[in-house]
Amino acid sequence: MLDKTSTAPEAERLLGWYDRHHRDLPWRVSPPMRARGVKADPYHVWLSEVMLQQTTVAAVKPYFAKFLALWPGVNDLATARSEDVMAAWAGLGYYARARNLKKCAEAVAAEHGGRFPATEAGLKALPGIGDYTAAAVAAIAFDEPAAVMDGNVERVISRLYAISDPLPGSKPAMKAKVAALTPQERPGDFAQAMMDLGATICTPKRPACALCPFREDCRALAVGDPEHYPVKAAKKAKPVRRAAAFVAVSPQRRMLLQRRPDKGLLGGMTQVPVTDFTSRRDGATSPDAAPFPAGWQPRGTVVHIFTHFELRVDVYRAGVAERAVEDGWWEPLDNLAAQALPSVMKKIIETAIVSTPDPTQGHAQ
DNA sequence: GAGTCGTGGCG
DNA sequence: TCGCCAAGACT
Numbered sequence: 231m232l233d234k235t236s237t238a239p240e241a242e243r244l245l246g247w248y249d250r251h252h253r254d255l256p257w258r259v260s261p262p263m264r265a266r267g268v269k270a271d272p273y274h275v276w277l278s279e280v281m282l283q284q285t286t287v288a289a290v291k292p293y294f295a296k297f298l299a300l301w302p303g304v305n306d307l308a309t310a311r312s313e314d315v316m317a318a319w320a321g322l323g324y325y326a327r328a329r330n331l332k333k334c335a336e337a338v339a340a341e342h343g344g345r346f347p348a349t350e351a352g353l354k355a356l357p358g359i360g361d362y363t364a365a366a367v368a369a370i371a372f373d374e375p376a377a378v379m380d381g382n383v384e385r386v387i388s389r390l391y392a393i394s395d396p397l398p399g400s401k402p403a404m405k406a407k408v409a410a411l412t413p414q415e416r417p418g419d420f421a422q423a424m425m426d427l428g429a430t431i432c433t434p435k436r437p438a439c440a441l442c443p444f445r446e447d448c449r450a451l452a453v454g455d456p457e458h459y460p461v462k463a464a465k466k467a468k469p470v471r472r473a474a475a476f477v478a479v480s481p482q483r484r485m486l487l488q489r490r491p492d493k494g495l496l497g498g499m500t501q502v503p504v505t506d507f508t509s510r511r512d513g514a515t516s517p518d519a520a521p522f523p524a525g526w527q528p529r530g531t532v533v534h535i536f537t538h539f540e541l542r543v544d545v546y547r548a549g550v551a552e553r554a555v556e557d558g559w560w561e562p563l564d565n566l567a568a569q570a571l572p573s574v575m576k577k578i579i580e581t582a583i584v585s586t587p588d589p590t591q592g593h594a595q
Numbered sequence: 596g597a598g599t600c601g602t603g604g605c606g
Numbered sequence: 607t608c609g610c611c612a613a614g615a616c617t
Binding site: 278279280281282283284285286287288289290324326327330357358359360361362363366378380381382383421422425428429434435 | 610611612613614615616
Binding site: 325398497535 | 596598600601605
C-alpha cells in the first residue's frame with residue numbers, strides 16, 4: 231500500500247521528465263515559474279480546458295487569445311452578450327460548450343463572487359464542467375490532488391498496465407490507477423505531464439517508447455505492442471443525411487440569415503435557410519423546399535462530416551428582392567465575418583457565392 | 596449506457 | 607483518400 235504522503239517512483243520519473251520536456255502553452259505556468267511562486271490563473275485554466283475538450287491544441291490557441299483579449303476576466307465574460315460569445319466561438323465546434331461557458335461565467339460571477347470554487351466537487355457543479363475539467367482545474371489552478379483522466383491519460387495508463395479490457399468499461403479501473411499515482415506535491419504538473427506525455431511520446435501511432443520516462447515500467451512495452459492499447463469498443467457506421475440550403479442575396483448586397491434553436495445540433499448558431507438535417511431520403515433535393523419561391527439555381531453540393539453522421543447539402547442561390555420574413559434578417563455581405571456561422575454554413579455560403587456548379591457533382595446520384 | 600454534439604489535421 | 611481522433615459534457 232502506498233504511503234499517502236510519499237510520491238510513487240513513477241510519478242517522480244514523470245515529473246523529472248516534465249521539468250525537462252514540458253510544452254510551453256499560452257494558458258500554462260511553466261515549472262520554473264511555479265517554483266518562483268507564480269500561480270496559474272483559474273480563469274485561464276478553465277477557459278483553456280473547456281476549449282480543449284475534444285479539440286487540438288493548435289485549434290485552441292487563436293481562440294484562447296481572442297477570448298482573453300475580448301474578455302480578460304470571468305466577470306467580463308459573465309456580462310458579455312451571448313451573441314458575441316457565440317460569434318467568437320464560431321468554427322471551434324461543439325457549440326454547447328460556448329453556451330455552457332457563458333452560463334458558467336454567470337454562475338461564478340453571481341454565486342461565487344467572481345472566484346472559481348477551489349475544489350473538484352465545487353467545480354463539477356458548474357455548467358459545462360464534468361469529471362475531467364473539474365479535476366484538471368482543481369489540480370492545475372488549486373493544487374488539489376485530483377485524479378485527472380482524459381484521452382491522453384487513458385492511453386498512457388492502459389499501456390503502462392497493459393489493460394486489455396475495452397473502453398469505456400475499463401475507465402473506472404484506469405481512474406483508480408491514476409488516483410494511486412497522483413502525488414500530493416505538484417498534482418497539477420503531474421496531470422499536465424501525463425497529458426504532454428500522451429501528446430508527444432505515448433502517441434496513438436508509433437509511440438516514441440525509447441524516449442519515455444516509463445519505458446522501464448511499461449507493461450505494454452514489455453509485452454511488445456504498446457500501439458495495441460487502449461482497446462476500444464467497436465464503433466457504428468455513420469449514416470448519410472441530405473438537406474438543401476438556400477442562399478438568398480438582395481440587390482442591396484444583403485443575405486437572408488436565421489438563428490438556429492438553442493438546443494440541439496449547432497444550437498444558437500447562425501445559418502442560411504436549410505431543410506432539416508434529419509431527413510434521410512435518398513436522391514435529389516429540390517428548390518420546392520425553399521422558404522419562398524424564387525429563381526433558385528443549383529450551385530453544387532457540400533459534404534460535411536459530423537461526429538455521428540455525414541451531411542450532403544445541395545446548395546441553391548437566388549437573387550431576390552428583400553422581403554419581410556417570419557424568422558431571420560437581412561445581413562450585409564460585408565458583415566458576414568462577424569456572424570456566428572459554423573463551418574458547415576461557411577462552406578455552404580462559399581459554394582453559393584464563389585464556386586461554379588460542377589456538372590459531374592451535384593444532386594441526384 | 597448509449598446517443599448526441601463540430602471541426603480540421605494527419606498517417 | 608479516408609478513417610481516426612483531440613485536454614469530454616450532457617441526457
